[in-house]
Amino acid sequence: xxxxxxxxxxxxxxxxxxxxxxxxxxxxxxxxxxxxxxxxxxxxxxxxxxxxxxxxxxxxxxxxxxxxxxxxxxxxxxxxxxxxxxxxxxxxxxxxxxxxxxxxxxxxxxxxxxxxxxxxxxxxxxxxxxxxxxxxxxxxxxxxxxxxxxxxxxxxxxxxxxxxxxxxxxxxxxxxxxxxxxxxxxxxxxxxxxxxxxxxxxxxxxxxxxxxxxxxxxxxxxxxxxxxxxxxxxxxxxxxxxxxxxxxxxxxxxxxxxxxxxxxxxxxxxxxxxxxxxxxxxxxxxxxxxxxxxxxxxxxxxxxxxxxxxxxxxxxxxxxxxxxxxxxxxxxxxxxxxxxxxxxxxxxxxxxxxxxxxxxxxxxxxxxxxxxxxxxxxxxxxxxxxxxxxxxxxxxxxxxxxxxxxxxxxxxxxxxxxxxxxxxxxxxxxxxxxxxxxxxxxxxxxxxxxxxxxxxxxxxxxxxxxxxxxxxxxxxxxxxxx
Amino acid sequence: xxxxxxxxxxxxxxxxxxxxxxxxxxxxxxxxxxxxxxxxxxxxxxxxxxxxxxxxxxxxxxxxxxxxxxxxxxxxxxxxxxxxxxxxxxxxxxx
Numbered sequence: 103x104x105x106x107x108x109x110x111x112x113x114x115x116x117x118x119x120x121x122x123x124x125x126x127x128x129x130x131x132x133x134x135x136x137x138x139x140x141x142x143x144x145x146x147x148x149x150x151x152x153x154x155x156x157x158x159x160x161x162x163x164x165x166x167x168x169x170x171x172x173x174x175x176x177x178x179x180x181x182x183x184x185x186x187x188x189x190x191x192x193x194x195x196x197x198x199x200x201x202x203x204x205x206x207x208x209x210x211x212x213x214x215x216x217x218x219x220x221x222x223x224x225x226x227x228x229x230x231x232x233x234x235x236x237x238x239x240x241x242x243x244x245x246x247x248x249x250x251x252x253x254x255x256x257x258x259x260x261x262x263x264x265x266x267x268x269x270x271x272x273x274x275x276x277x278x279x280x281x282x283x284x285x286x287x288x289x290x291x292x293x294x295x296x297x298x299x300x301x302x303x304x305x306x307x308x309x310x311x312x313x314x315x316x317x318x319x320x321x322x323x324x325x326x327x328x329x330x331x332x333x334x335x336x337x338x339x340x341x342x343x344x345x346x347x348x349x350x351x352x353x354x355x356x357x358x359x360x361x362x363x364x365x366x367x368x369x370x371x372x373x374x375x376x377x378x379x380x381x382x383x384x385x386x387x388x389x390x391x392x393x394x395x396x397x398x399x400x401x402x403x404x405x406x407x408x409x410x411x412x413x414x415x416x417x418x419x420x421x422x423x424x425x426x427x428x429x430x431x432x433x434x435x436x437x438x439x440x441x442x443x444x445x446x447x448x449x450x451x452x453x454x455x456x457x458x459x460x461x462x463x464x465x466x467x468x469x470x471x472x473x474x475x476x477x478x479x480x481x482x483x484x485x486x487x488x489x490x491x492x493x494x495x496x497x498x499x500x501x502x503x504x505x506x507x508x509x510x511x512x513x514x515x516x517x518x519x520x521x522x523x524x525x526x527x528x529x530x531x532x533x534x535x536x537x538x539x540x541x542x543x544x545x546x547x548x549x550x551x552x553x554x555x556x557x558x559x560x561x562x563x564x565x566x567x568x569x570x571x572x573x574x575x576x577x578x579x580x581x582x583x584x
Numbered sequence: 585x586x587x588x589x590x591x592x593x594x595x596x597x598x599x600x601x602x603x604x605x606x607x608x609x610x611x612x613x614x615x616x617x618x619x620x621x622x623x624x625x626x627x628x629x630x631x632x633x634x635x636x637x638x639x640x641x642x643x644x645x646x647x648x649x650x651x652x653x654x655x656x657x658x659x660x661x662x663x664x665x666x667x668x669x670x671x672x673x674x675x676x677x678x679x
């Protein structure tokens with residue numbers, strides 16, 4: 103479905119490209135031995151290299167390079183065996199050296215692709231232009247003092263991957279789908295935690311509009327949007343703003359803007375005089391980064407199974423619907439949980455329970471799969487009791503709630519509460535007869551053609567048996583008598 | 585290549601160097617002199633020559649991912665013209 107902005111003079115098409123800054127998971131920083139972990143005391147995760155002291159030299163962290171290569175492989179992208187580092191010069195108080203070490207002309211990762219899926223089930227491929235390594239900046243706080251800004255350099259020098267997409271995105275929905283998919287891939291790879299609230303993944307959004315068939319028009323860049331929902335909103339309002347400018351005879355200026363979610367508008371961020379002039383040049387402190395093909399192969403051989411492949415395998419191996427497979431692979435721990443439950447059991451029954459009652463229980467209790475009150479083994483044990491006929495599906499729901507409440511195994515609960523399903527046909531026949539004896543009027547109605555009452559009888563029999571009757575046998579017994 | 589006064593002013597601004605209007609002509613002359621000198625390199629034919637970025641074994645050495653530094657707030661803040669508690673402070677910067 104094409105997303106169009108209806109202007110006065112007809113429809114406009116949206117063109118969006120995203121630059122995602124993803125904080126690399128590593129113990130230490132990209133070019134210094136200071137800790138890269140989040141949330142230390144202010145200015146304690148800082149070396150003299152990060153603080154920009156004279157004479158300090160950067161030394162690159164091998165793991166950060168490996169993480170970039172893994173991400174490149176996960177994005178089906180070209181890995182450049184030789185890449186370089188440049189200085190991107192600008193002045194800001196939380197950038198002590200006055201430049202950011204980045205990769206401008208020779209990034210470590212080249213073109214790749216991400217497949218996204220939309221609500222209507224259609225898929226699209228969004229091109230990746232490049233991925234490069236660079237340093238994060240420190241943090242400024244402007245609200246501590248009337249006259250001064252406070253600077254914490256703990257984050258300064260932490261490795262970032264900037265992942266640049268092609269301008270292939272054509273709707274806010276596609277932008278959201280792209281970000282979710284990218285985050286899923288990064289999390290599977292273990293190269294970025296994808297936590298947008300804490301700022302370990304942020305997006306710069308390039309937006310322009312055009313009439314169908316036209317070349318690209320001038321774009322604006324909306325900086326540092328920190329949630330997927332805001333990215334989608336920012337695109338929507340920015341596109342409308344640009345259409346209004348073009349239609350009133352004006353022209354859009356190429357500029358940096360920020361998104362204000364409270365007022366749902368974008369505002370110009372930098373004056374034109376300060377328009378980007380970063381005066382990039384090769385960093386003389388750093389030689390070219392040369393990596394071996396053999397090392398790339400080794401990293402490739404240790405990559406985990408990625409979401410697309412896992413989803414396909416779940417469909418093929420377990421015979422579950424594509425939609426269910428998508429839900430189960432959305433998070434790796436969920437996929438692992440499901441596989442533990444499904445192994446050696448009916449995989450569809452397992453999928454239904456995991457996606458249905460189990461997810462609902464997590465939601466209700468505010469727990470995550472990592473600290474789930476019911477283990478995959480325990481849930482599997484309960485499914486075994488359903489499959490071997492010990493309990494029926496209805497009793498299973500009660501057993502599940504008990505497991506949730508007190509952590510007993512299904513077998514223990516069934517034993518303790520005597521919930522074993524009754525398969526003794528003598529007992530079932532007796533219960534059926536008792537119900538018929540008690541409801542002669544209903545029986546007469548049924549016999550005179552009110553077929554719907556069959557359900558009533560089933561319900562009454564199950565009730566008389568405290569829910570423990572084998573539903574198939576109860577049905578059978580009733581049919582025989584009626 | 586020759587720089588006009590406006591470009592010289594812009595370069596100074598980007599580098600956050602305050603200069604007097606009266607210094608512009610002299611700076612323009614000096615910068616143009618440097619550029620002219622560098623431009624002599626254009627006379628060398630470097631077609632099909634890989635750019636040389638260093639001498640010897642020209643590849644970056646990598647270090648292992650271990651925390652070996654940090655926890656040195658006093659040293660880090662030692663040169664700060666102004667600090668407040670654990671923070672550097674600077675004249676307020678708000679865009």
